[in-house]
Amino acid sequence: MRSVQRALCTLGLMVAVTTALAAQAFPETGVKAAFLLRFVEYVEWPAAPQGPFVIAVLGRDGVAEHLRTLGGRALDGRPVEIRAVTSPTGARGAQVLYVARGNRGDLRALQRSEPLHGTLVICDEEDGLERGGIINFRTVQGRVRFEVSLQGARRADLRVSADLLSVALRVIQ
Amino acid sequence: MRSLLQKLHSRIGRAYSLRRRLTVIIAVTILGALLTMVVVLLYRDLSGYRDSLAEDLSTNADIMAVLAAPSLTFDDPETAERNLSVIGQTDVVEAAGIYNAAGNLHAAYVRAGAGSPPRRLPDYLQGIRIEDGQMHIARPVLRNDEQLGMVYLRAEYDLWGHVHAYLGLLMLIMLLSMAVAIGLATRLRRRITGPVEAFATVADDIVSGRNPGRRAPDMPLEEFASIARAFNSVLDESAQRMEALREADRRKDGFLATLAHELRNPLAPIRHAARLLQHKGLEETQAQAARDIISRQVARMALLLDDLLEVSRVTLGRVELRRERVTVASLVKVAVETSRPLIEQKHHELTLQLPDTGLELEVDPLRLSQALSNLLTNAAKYTDPGGSITLRAWCEEGDAVFSVTDTGIGLPAAALPTVFEMFSQVDSAIDRAEGGLGIGLALVKGLVKLHGGTVEAASEGPGRGSTFTLRIPGCRPETLAFPTGDPARAAHNLRGRILVVDDNRDAASSLAMVLRSGGHTVVTAGSGEEGLEAGSRLQPEVVLLDIGMPGLNGYDVARRVRYTPWGKLALLVALTGWGQKEDVERALAAGFDFHMTKPADPDRIERLVSEFLGSRLVQ
Numbered sequence: 196m197r198s199v200q201r202a203l204c205t206l207g208l209m210v211a212v213t214t215a216l217a218a219q220a221f222p223e224t225g226v227k228a229a230f231l232l233r234f235v236e237y238v239e240w241p242a243a244p245q246g247p248f249v250i251a252v253l254g255r256d257g258v259a260e261h262l263r264t265l266g267g268r269a270l271d272g273r274p275v276e277i278r279a280v281t282s283p284t285g286a287r288g289a290q291v292l293y294v295a296r297g298n299r300g301d302l303r304a305l306q307r308s309e310p311l312h313g314t315l316v317i318c319d320e321e322d323g324l325e326r327g328g329i330i331n332f333r334t335v336q337g338r339v340r341f342e343v344s345l346q347g348a349r350r351a352d353l354r355v356s357a358d359l360l361s362v363a364l365r366v367i368q
Numbered sequence: 369m370r371s372l373l374q375k376l377h378s379r380i381g382r383a384y385s386l387r388r389r390l391t392v393i394i395a396v397t398i399l400g401a402l403l404t405m406v407v408v409l410l411y412r413d414l415s416g417y418r419d420s421l422a423e424d425l426s427t428n429a430d431i432m433a434v435l436a437a438p439s440l441t442f443d444d445p446e447t448a449e450r451n452l453s454v455i456g457q458t459d460v461v462e463a464a465g466i467y468n469a470a471g472n473l474h475a476a477y478v479r480a481g482a483g484s485p486p487r488r489l490p491d492y493l494q495g496i497r498i499e500d501g502q503m504h505i506a507r508p509v510l511r512n513d514e515q516l517g518m519v520y521l522r523a524e525y526d527l528w529g530h531v532h533a534y535l536g537l538l539m540l541i542m543l544l545s546m547a548v549a550i551g552l553a554t555r556l557r558r559r560i561t562g563p564v565e566a567f568a569t570v571a572d573d574i575v576s577g578r579n580p581g582r583r584a585p586d587m588p589l590e591e592f593a594s595i596a597r598a599f600n601s602v603l604d605e606s607a608q609r610m611e612a613l614r615e616a617d618r619r620k621d622g623f624l625a626t627l628a629h630e631l632r633n634p635l636a637p638i639r640h641a642a643r644l645l646q647h648k649g650l651e652e653t654q655a656q657a658a659r660d661i662i663s664r665q666v667a668r669m670a671l672l673l674d675d676l677l678e679v680s681r682v683t684l685g686r687v688e689l690r691r692e693r694v695t696v697a698s699l700v701k702v703a704v705e706t707s708r709p710l711i712e713q714k715h716h717e718l719t720l721q722l723p724d725t726g727l728e729l730e731v732d733p734l735r736l737s738q739a740l741s742n743l744l745t746n747a748a749k750y751t752d753p754g755g756s757i758t759l760r761a762w763c764e765e766g767d768a769v770f771s772v773t774d775t776g777i778g779l780p781a782a783a784l785p786t787v788f789e790m791f792s793q794v795d796s797a798i799d800r801a802e803g804g805l806g807i808g809l810a811l812v813k814g815l816v817k818l819h820g821g822t823v824e825a826a827s828e829g830p831g832r833g834s835t836f837t838l839r840i841p842g843c844r845p846e847t848l849a850f851p852t853g854d855p856a857r858a859a860h861n862l863r864g865r866i867l868v869v870d871d872n873r874d875a876a877s878s879l880a881m882v883l884r885s886g887g888h889t890v891v892t893a894g895s896g897e898e899g900l901e902a903g904s905r906l907q908p909e910v911v912l913l914d915i916g917m918p919g920l921n922g923y924d925v926a927r928r929v930r931y932t933p934w935g936k937l938a939l940l941v942a943l944t945g946w947g948q949k950e951d952v953e954r955a956l957a958a959g960f961d962f963h964m965t966k967p968a969d970p971d972r973i974e975r976l977v978s979e980f981l982g983s984r985l986v987q
Binding site: 226230233236237338339340341356358359361362 | 435437438439441442443444447511512
């Protein structure tokens, strides 16, 4: 019963995201939120812990708004928990940390501190990767693209699928 | 018109010679085999072409579907197009497209000159579809059971182009193999038609008479070799037969000439004597001399004709032997008696060497003694006066052997093989006064053959005499003395009543006179009716009937005679000029006991009558 529910949830989410992708009719923030959820499929976490799939959100922007609406849904067979944090350290233990646009200071802090083990840091800055992001959204000619830092992924002990890399705008070793 | 048809026919006949026919057969066979091969190969290739194209497209579509997933997920048509262009390099795919979940074209690849993929993917396009010379394939792009979109590939499915290219290749191969096969078959065919053509030319040469002596050459194949052998042996045999026929023909011509000569010889003295007898006031001694001449010459002529008829009957196997047990001595005695006049006339010395113990044979005494006397007469004829003749008889390995040796003109070695053939005469013998038709030895051979025996001639050469040897199987020691079967025994003391019927009154009266001289009572009649009347008065024991008579003929008279009381047991003898087997059979069927050809030998008639009367006496 639970599994059916979960599957239905996933399906619903997928349809929503895919539809968003299909025409890019959604506002840019919606596309980014959908991408973010999709990244989960292409990333492997070290020994996934039991419990909800925690997405930490730092700062406020359109994407963060979208993400907040996803709380209670399921992802990768786990209920999604959206956790608002105020500093990168607050994201410790979360699977994903989204740093909203305009929080460059927090990113810098993240870069200086010890890397967050097991947390996929996603940001949306011109130089996001250089500032400690593992995946960074970019908008090219009106389309949402992204770039990946393999170095950052390695430091966070995450594995990024080659499929994801094949469609990345830029990959930093 | 007719000749035109024949010409046409012969031309067609030539056109369809064995060689051509074989060539056609070979070509058709090879062509049939190759065409079958082409059809099978084509079928295999076409189904293979389709399957392999479908497989190629499927594989590409599968790869594409996997590669397209992330690009669809992250809406990245550039990457998708990069991926598609890689597939485009396989040169199978002519156009390809990736469609998003909504069915809109996400990325496309088009080979230069080809049509682009559809903007939207038609719903019906699922799996493989062949349409308008193009193969389409559509595959869903799945990730975690979610359909992200579709990939679509299109390839040129040019079946006819493929058939043309492949068929062209096959035809080329077919023509080449045809040429090779026909070339090879032609070489092999020559081995078969070669000998047959050789036969044909040989046969043509022989039939057209250009070279009748030609023979089939040696053949390389065993079957042809044996045909050639058979062919040649048939030709040899037919050549031999032809030669034998020519030889027989030559002998017959020679015989006819001799016959004419021999028949003419006695005619001259007869004519002279007859003219002499017509002379009035002829002295009795002269008349007697003339009559003697006529009688002698007629006897000679009759003997000649008798021999002639006899030999033809014997050699044709129409004589039935009347076998009885006789002693060798009695056979020799009769033979010597018959030929003694000539032997004495030529002053030959005759020596007989007979076995001490009596030997007997089961033979026809008349025929065998005739054979012996023929040999003796021949010896006497072809030996110059004062020569010596030896007749030996002995028993050897169950055969009775008789040999007649003379000191006469002998035989050249070349004549030995043919001396027993009819009408053959040694050249040197022809000129001799005794003459003869060259049938004596043929008769001997025929008679001996009838007895299951053999006869051989041997001579050391011309002028050195010759020896003739008879072998008759079934020789054994004499078991008992028997008086019957001794042909020498002539029952002269028996007298009978004889009726002679002949429309030729001279013939009838002359025969009557001869018979009367033997002491018989003889009455003559000039016709059948007259004969029947005379018969009822005379009650004859023997009736001598001419066959060819006006009114009732001999056959009719014989049948009627058989119905009379006196005629039932009478001896009926037919006298005719015709000695053919059919005549004899007809006579026997009409009721005759015997059939004699004219002129009948009075001695034979006398002997027949005596034997008959004797047998009746015994009964």
